[in-house]
Amino acid sequence: MSRIIAIDAGHGMGTFGKRCLKSIDPAQTREWYLNDRIADLVEADLKKHYDCTVMRVDDTTGAKDISLSARVKAANNVKVDFYLSIHHNAGINGGAGGGTVVFYYNDAEMRAKAQRLYNAVIARTGLVGNRSSKVAVGDLYVIRYTTMPALLLENGFMDSTHDTPILLTAAHAQKTAQGIVDFLVKELGLSKNESVQDTPASDKPQENGPYITVNKGDTLSRIGKRIGVAWKDIADLNGLVSPYTLHVGQKLYIPSKASMQYYPAYTGKKTTLAAALTSIGVSSSYSFRVKIAKANGITGYLGTAAQNTRMYNLLVAGLLKRV
Numbered sequence: 666m667s668r669i670i671a672i673d674a675g676h677g678m679g680t681f682g683k684r685c686l687k688s689i690d691p692a693q694t695r696e697w698y699l700n701d702r703i704a705d706l707v708e709a710d711l712k713k714h715y716d717c718t719v720m721r722v723d724d725t726t727g728a729k730d731i732s733l734s735a736r737v738k739a740a741n742n743v744k745v746d747f748y749l750s751i752h753h754n755a756g757i758n759g760g761a762g763g764g765t766v767v768f769y770y771n772d773a774e775m776r777a778k779a780q781r782l783y784n785a786v787i788a789r790t791g792l793v794g795n796r797s798s799k800v801a802v803g804d805l806y807v808i809r810y811t812t813m814p815a816l817l818l819e820n821g822f823m824d825s826t827h828d829t830p831i832l833l834t835a836a837h838a839q840k841t842a843q844g845i846v847d848f849l850v851k852e853l854g855l856s857k858n859e860s861v862q863d864t865p866a867s868d869k870p871q872e873n874g875p876y877i878t879v880n881k882g883d884t885l886s887r888i889g890k891r892i893g894v895a896w897k898d899i900a901d902l903n904g905l906v907s908p909y910t911l912h913v914g915q916k917l918y919i920p921s922k923a924s925m926q927y928y929p930a931y932t933g934k935k936t937t938l939a940a941a942l943t944s945i946g947v948s949s950s951y952s953f954r955v956k957i958a959k960a961n962g963i964t965g966y967l968g969t970a971a972q973n974t975r976m977y978n979l980l981v982a983g984l985l986k987r988v
């Protein structure tokens with residue numbers, strides 16, 4: 666079964682105090698920037714090469730410092746398989762020490778996982794430093810209140826004369842991301858994608874992208890049904906706004922295969938799975954929900970409230986796999 670991994674780039678761009686020490690890095694690079702750079706690399710690598718789903722629970726624009734409780738709630742609701750929080754450390758005030766630390770919450774099994782993450786990252790970065798505890802118990806919100814295995818990586822010190830110049834480099838971010846991916850692949854037994862293709866990162870219409878031509882009598886809903894795509898996807902991709910008037914011969918881009926893995930994240934007000942599906946133009950019939958459930962690893966779908974809630978949460982997160 667495909668795994669879901671929550672990744673959390675700690676803080677937001679504007680979070681007070683979380684930045685490199687000015688005497689070492691005059692630009693005072695924000696911690697969020699460093700965290701996010703690694704999170705992005707991990708996310709891209711996993712999505713491209715492995716059969717898994719990555720859920721970002723931070724604000725990937727950095728504009729907002731999403732509350733820790735909201736991060737945890739999102740991961741718990743979706744019941745992700747693993748939660749990783751990426752941070753950079755501070756606290757040695759311009760000293761020469763530093764190094765990598767992995768925090769876990771409170772049990773031997775998590776300690777072993779923390780050690781494995783530490784080893785995997787160090788194998789790539791070599792940023793060992795002088796920490797006496799390389800893996801440590803941390804009573805930290807995101808690892809304490811998540812209901813799945815969760816670790817918090819402190820990837821070197823932003824106020825160390827030794828670490829800071831290293832962790833500012835893109836090469837260090839790359840190595841760290843690779844170490845994290847090495848760990849997750851082993852830990853979660855991720856399998857390689859059957860066919861790895863280089864697909865454009867952007868879902869925006871491409872000059873040569875797939876498109877269809879509008880026929881007489883076509884509506885977005887009819888086209889959607891005909892090609893098996895939520896009409897909302899077609900509208901979004903083509904920048905159409907309500908009321909959706911089409912004209913005969915109009916060229917409409919349709920989502921590429923790569924962007925068709927999930928239904929679009931549901932942002933409407935409906936609070937039930939069936940109503941939410943209907944409102945984005947996807948059938949909510951029982952037999953179709955059985956298919957969606959199966960595609961999302963929910964076996965023995967009976968339409969129970971718990972099963973529907975799970976699928977609804979995935980839909981809201983933009984992580985409900987299409988059938």
Ligand SMILES: [Zn+2]
Pocket residue numbers: 675676683696752753754
């Ligand atoms: Zn931090």
